[in-house]
Amino acid sequence: MSLVSPSHNDSCRRRQLDCRQANHQNKQQKRQQNNRQNKQQGAALILALMIVVMVTMLATTLGSDFLVTFRRVENQLLSQQALAFLRGTEGIARSALQADLESNPDKDHISEGWLNMTQEFPLEQGIISGTICDLQSRLNINTLAGVATAPKLFTPDQEMFVRLLQAVQLPNEEFLDQQQAEEITTAVADWLDADDLVRSNGGAEDGHYADLELPYRPANVPMMNISELRWVKGIDDVIFRALEPYITALPANVSLNVNTASSVVLQTINELTDLQPFNASDTENIISDRDGDLASGDLTLINTGFDSVDDFIAAHTTADATTVNSGRLGVKSDYFLVDSSTIFIDRKYRIFTVLHREPTNGKISVIARAKSGLGQCYALDI
Ligand SMILES: [Ca+2]
Ligand SMILES: [Ca+2]
Numbered sequence: 001m002s003l004v005s006p007s008h009n010d011s012c013r014r015r016q017l018d019c020r021q022a023n024h025q026n027k028q029q030k031r032q033q034n035n036r037q038n039k040q041q042g043a044a045l046i047l048a049l050m051i052v053v054m055v056t057m058l059a060t061t062l063g064s065d066f067l068v069t070f071r072r073v074e075n076q077l078l079s080q081q082a083l084a085f086l087r088g089t090e091g092i093a094r095s096a097l098q099a100d101l102e103s104n105p106d107k108d109h110i111s112e113g114w115l116n117m118t119q120e121f122p123l124e125q126g127i128i129s130g131t132i133c134d135l136q137s138r139l140n141i142n143t144l145a146g147v148a149t150a151p152k153l154f155t156p157d158q159e160m161f162v163r164l165l166q167a168v169q170l171p172n173e174e175f176l177d178q179q180q181a182e183e184i185t186t187a188v189a190d191w192l193d194a195d196d197l198v199r200s201n202g203g204a205e206d207g208h209y210a211d212l213e214l215p216y217r218p219a220n221v222p223m224m225n226i227s228e229l230r231w232v233k234g235i236d237d238v239i240f241r242a243l244e245p246y247i248t249a250l251p252a253n254v255s256l257n258v259n260t261a262s263s264v265v266l267q268t269i270n271e272l273t274d275l276q277p278f279n280a281s282d283t284e285n286i287i288s289d290r291d292g293d294l295a296s297g298d299l300t301l302i303n304t305g306f307d308s309v310d311d312f313i314a315a316h317t318t319a320d321a322t323t324v325n326s327g328r329l330g331v332k333s334d335y336f337l338v339d340s341s342t343i344f345i346d347r348k349y350r351i352f353t354v355l356h357r358e359p360t361n362g363k364i365s366v367i368a369r370a371k372s373g374l375g376q377c378y379a380l381d382i
Contacts, residue, residue: 082342082349085123089130089340090353092119094364096132097336097355101362107331108134109259109305111291118379126344133377135354136333137260138248139164139268141229142222143328144185145192145252152273153201154185156325159275160268161185167267167277168242178275180234187233191218204233223249227373245378248335255330258312259305263287269316272323282317289315306331334359335367339377352376 096114104112120129143157154162165181176184183202190203198205209216209231219228226249230240246265258266266283270276290312292303306312309329316324334357341350352374354367368374 078345078347079349082344082347083351085128085342085344086340086349086351089121089128090338090355090366093130093132093336093338093353093355097357097364098362101357101359105332105359107259107305107307108257108333109290109331111294111302111304115260116377116379118377123342123344126342128340128342130338130340131377131379133337133339134257134260134333135248135250135335135337135375136254136257136330137262137265138246138375139256139265140250140252140254141188141226141247142192142249142252144188145222146189147193153182154275156272157328158185158189159270159272160325160328161188162275163268163270163277164243164246164265165239167264167280168246170238170242176239182275184232184234184239187235188229191232192220192222194220196220202234208233222252225249225368225370225373226375244375248337248375250335254335256328257331257333258309258329259290259331260333269324269329271318272325278318285317286312286315332359333357337375337377 100108100112100114108115110116114132116131116133118129118131120127139160141161144155144161146155146157148155148158162178162181162185165176165184166178167175169175186199186202187204190199190205196205198207204218206217209218216231218232223229226244226247227240228249229235229243229247230237235243246262256265258269263280263283266286267277267280270278290303290305293301296302306315308331309326312329312331313324313326318324336355336357338353338355339350340353341348351369351371353369354374356365356367357363358365
């Protein structure tokens, strides 16, 4: 027989039901709480990842910018230091030119030993080298602006340039013919002269240059540097490269030094009206007469150049040598190029300086200084 009343049993069942419901509610609340916590943790992780990415990007950008700035400053400092070294080479060249004038004021010649000879000076972290060459050993393009007296087409200076254009060798052992040389010379004369009148036989003024795909105007004044020649009608890069060792841009009144001129330049000195270059083998003979045996290094076998233009003309084997453009010739020089370069902490720097030496007192002035466009020195080929 049961001692528990039915009402008591009902009460117990209800409590159990309440307990189950309470447990179920608790579990649901815990699940919701867990879900909320999981979502919050996920958001925090994404935020942390985004911060890491942003910091990494910022650090990379700052690092890269710093590296570029560092390299830029380093390059500036090194180039300033290299420039100071190269200016030092200029100073040595000044001293050499002044000493040369004192020891031999009447002439400059190739066998004096300081022209076209590269001198090297070691540095703690590199080397500097410098070469002095005579710009008056080259044809001066600023002499080409004149107008010939009829019936001649060219002035004596222009005739020399016509011969030079035919004497220089182009790649593949090709040469310009006389007609091409005449047309280029005429175009150079028009480029230099002050007027806008087009000369016959290849001339070019505003009209020609204005019609080019990239139009520009002729200078109509003397050139400051030889690279300007590239702009003149008929002169392409190949012709310019072939001419470069033999031309310069100086005031129009300076002379050509026959004591330092190369064989190719001496080929431009032929009889007036003969527009062909002078015979190359004859110019070699003139140079041999002038320099002696430079390669021997034996002073008794080395000659000291011509004392005068008359001596040069006497050595010139042209049938009528007195008819050459002797007014343009000389045996001394006032304009020089210093070709300085340095290799400093594995970096190369090169600079070119045009120096003018006052013939009366030896005062040296810098006419131009540039990284290119002024020509360069070539080692003496002995
Ligand atoms: Ca003209
Ligand atoms: Ca002109």
